[in-house]
Amino acid sequence: MITLTGLTKRYGGTTAVADLSLTIEPGLVTGFLGPNGAGKSTTMRMILGLDEPTAGTALVSGRRYARFRHPLREAGALLDARAVHPGRGGRNHLLAMARSNGIPRRRVEEVLGMVGLSDVAGKRAGTYSLGMGQRLGIAGALLGDPPVLMFDEPVNGLDPDGVRWVRELMRSLAAEGRTVFVSSHLMSEMERTADRLVVIGKGRLIADAPVTEILAGSSRRRIRVRGPHPESLRELAAHLAGRGVTADEVSPGELLLSGTTVESAGEAAHRLGVLLHELSPLEATLEQAYMELTAGSTEFTASTGEAR
Amino acid sequence: MTAMTETRTATGGRLPGAVAAEWTKAWTVRSTYWNLFGAAVLMGLACLQLAIYTLNANGNDDPSDDKGVVAVGTIAIGAVDLVQFVLIGLAMLLITGEYSTGAIRATLQWIPRRGEMLAAKTAVAGVIGGAAGTVLAAAGSLAALPLLGRWGGFEFGPWLGDVLAVGAYLALISVFTVSAGALLRSAVGTLIVIFLVVLVVPASLQASGITAFQRVADFMPAVAGAAFMRGESDTYPPVLGLLILAAWAAAALLAGHAALRRRDA
Ligand SMILES: Nc1ncnc2c1ncn2[C@@H]1O[C@H](COP(=O)(O)OP(=O)(O)OP(=O)(O)O)[C@@H](O)[C@H]1O
Numbered sequence: 001m002i003t004l005t006g007l008t009k010r011y012g013g014t015t016a017v018a019d020l021s022l023t024i025e026p027g028l029v030t031g032f033l034g035p036n037g038a039g040k041s042t043t044m045r046m047i048l049g050l051d052e053p054t055a056g057t058a059l060v061s062g063r064r065y066a067r068f069r070h071p072l073r074e075a076g077a078l079l080d081a082r083a084v085h086p087g088r089g090g091r092n093h094l095l096a097m098a099r100s101n102g103i104p105r106r107r108v109e110e111v112l113g114m115v116g117l118s119d120v121a122g123k124r125a126g127t128y129s130l131g132m133g134q135r136l137g138i139a140g141a142l143l144g145d146p147p148v149l150m151f152d153e154p155v156n157g158l159d160p161d162g163v164r165w166v167r168e169l170m171r172s173l174a175a176e177g178r179t180v181f182v183s184s185h186l187m188s189e190m191e192r193t194a195d196r197l198v199v200i201g202k203g204r205l206i207a208d209a210p211v212t213e214i215l216a217g218s219s220r221r222r223i224r225v226r227g228p229h230p231e232s233l234r235e236l237a238a239h240l241a242g243r244g245v246t247a248d249e250v251s252p253g254e255l256l257l258s259g260t261t262v263e264s265a266g267e268a269a270h271r272l273g274v275l276l277h278e279l280s281p282l283e284a285t286l287e288q289a290y291m292e293l294t295a296g297s298t299e300f301t302a303s304t305g306e307a308r
Numbered sequence: 309m310t311a312m313t314e315t316r317t318a319t320g321g322r323l324p325g326a327v328a329a330e331w332t333k334a335w336t337v338r339s340t341y342w343n344l345f346g347a348a349v350l351m352g353l354a355c356l357q358l359a360i361y362t363l364n365a366n367g368n369d370d371p372s373d374d375k376g377v378v379a380v381g382t383i384a385i386g387a388v389d390l391v392q393f394v395l396i397g398l399a400m401l402l403i404t405g406e407y408s409t410g411a412i413r414a415t416l417q418w419i420p421r422r423g424e425m426l427a428a429k430t431a432v433a434g435v436i437g438g439a440a441g442t443v444l445a446a447a448g449s450l451a452a453l454p455l456l457g458r459w460g461g462f463e464f465g466p467w468l469g470d471v472l473a474v475g476a477y478l479a480l481i482s483v484f485t486v487s488a489g490a491l492l493r494s495a496v497g498t499l500i501v502i503f504l505v506v507l508v509v510p511a512s513l514q515a516s517g518i519t520a521f522q523r524v525a526d527f528m529p530a531v532a533g534a535a536f537m538r539g540e541s542d543t544y545p546p547v548l549g550l551l552i553l554a555a556w557a558a559a560a561l562l563a564g565h566a567a568l569r570r571r572d573a
């Protein structure tokens with residue numbers, strides 16, 4: 001379990017994390033989402049005691065990370081896969097890591113096997129590809145077999161097989177009762193991996209809820225209506241618009257409705273005598289829900305205007 | 309979670325674990341071996357050169373620069389002026405190499421207590437610098453012995469004292485270097501500061517011709533270290549030279565520790 005209480009971090013004038021209070025529960029994969037610069041990495045660094053909070057506390061299983069006798073056996077983390085000395089081999093990197101926390105040597109071979117790096121563990125880490133470096137970082141997180149795990153963008157640079165492997169790894173770690181806290185920008189991946197989501201923007205908490213709840217809360221939940229007579233569909237659209245429903249004619253004979261339900265749209269069509277061929281709810285995607293939640297808190301928005 | 313229960317029974321960690329990790333790290337990068345190799349080559353060359361100087365001075369017609377019979381240990385002590393910079397480089401890379409690659413954040417994740425991390429790094433640097441210094445001084449001086457012929461003096465006790473003094477000096481200079489690295493983080497900055505403190509400032513003070521400045525120079529780390537190793541100083545007994553050097557190392561250690569605690573990784 002990870003417990004954040006009023007966690008705040010300021011770097012000079014910029015507030016990276018502002019008064020964040022939440023609990024990340026064991027047995028679940030908790031996704032950590034937010035635009036670039038939202039403060040995800042900063043939060044994770046504070047949990048590990050790398051950065052000192054300006055205010056508030058971050059506790060791992062009820063204690064500050066730095067207080068543990070064997071911190072790697074309490075929380076494992078992949079923060080920055082490049083934070084490895086490029087001149088040291090992967091195996092030696094893990095060996096030094098194991099010695100620092102009294103972890104037996106055989107565990108190094110175990111985690112190397114788990115991430116599929118056994119064959120290249122003797123090579124210098126500087127020669128590793130992006131994905132291999134990421135795997136070494138994951139091996140390090142698993143090394144102490146800790147009950148709490150954090151991953152900052154773990155699938156960054158992994159091939160499709162690797163992405164799937166990480167997803168299954170996260171799921172199985174959570175199934176073993178561990179706390180799994182993972183940040184990512186890949187919404188479709190998060191939708192499949194996470195049980196719960198924490199969304200922050202500009203350092204502030206925006207949402208902390210189960211994935212299903214966040215999807216259900218999306219106002220962009222839309223309904224597709226199709227029929228053979230575009231004219232009568234337009235009548236239906238006008239009728240619904242009068243009741244506060246947004247109705248877009250995406251093509252002649254097809255409407256997209258939002259702000260209503262399948263039931264009331266169907267009833268309205270029946271009353272007006274409009275012939276329909278399709279009346280179906282479109283599942284909201286996490287990407288849509290996320291975009292709505294974070295609209296207004298993206299710091300670095302690319303200009304879509306014409307090129308100058 | 310079977311492995312979890314297994315690993316939990318293992319002991320270790322804290323300072324002994326930190327030292328073991330730093331020791332492993334020091335011997336798993338090439339730079340350590342290259343530095344030791346370089347130090348060995350330089351020690352050999354410097355000892356041979358100093359031996360030849362001695363022979364030339366004794367063999368010429370000018371009796372005023374006659375060095376007479378020299379204890380071989382002092383040849384090695386003279387070579388330290390040069391060799392120390394290679395071992396300073398070794399110690400420096402143990403910490404600045406981690407700041408430049410970002411690996412320091414990994415290290416602090418394993419060993420989150422700043423004091424333990426710095427203590428482990430300085431202990432490892434001190435042991436490597438001290439052991440390398442002792443071994444190289446012994447080898448270098450013995451290599452110079454046949455060359456010196458009748459002008460070379462060897463008595464086991466004093467020789468051992470000289471060789472161990474070189475080791476102690478290089479151990480403390482290594483501790484000083486790692487601490488300066490923790491304070492400054494960058495290799496360039498650390499090297500500049502070390503060059504200033506070890507070489508440039510004392511040399512300028514001594515060359516100033518002003519007595520007060522020369523007395524100040526006597527309290528700089530390398531000058532105090534030389535007084536200790538050579539067993540001679542105008543200002544204080546040689547053992548005080550060792551204490552002055554140790555005080556520099558301790559002050560740097562405290563400053564490095566304070567900086568590590570205050571700053572984010
Ligand atoms: N060491 C630092 N010094 C100054 N500012 C910093 C530092 N670290 C982070 N910041 C600032 O804090 C804010 C949060 O950064 P952080 O890296 O935590 O965001 P993030 O959510 O991880 O973003 P991304 O998705 O791009 O990884 C940013 O505005 C960043 O510029």
Ligand SMILES: [Mg+2]
Nearest residue numbers: 040041042152
């Ligand atoms: Mg980040």
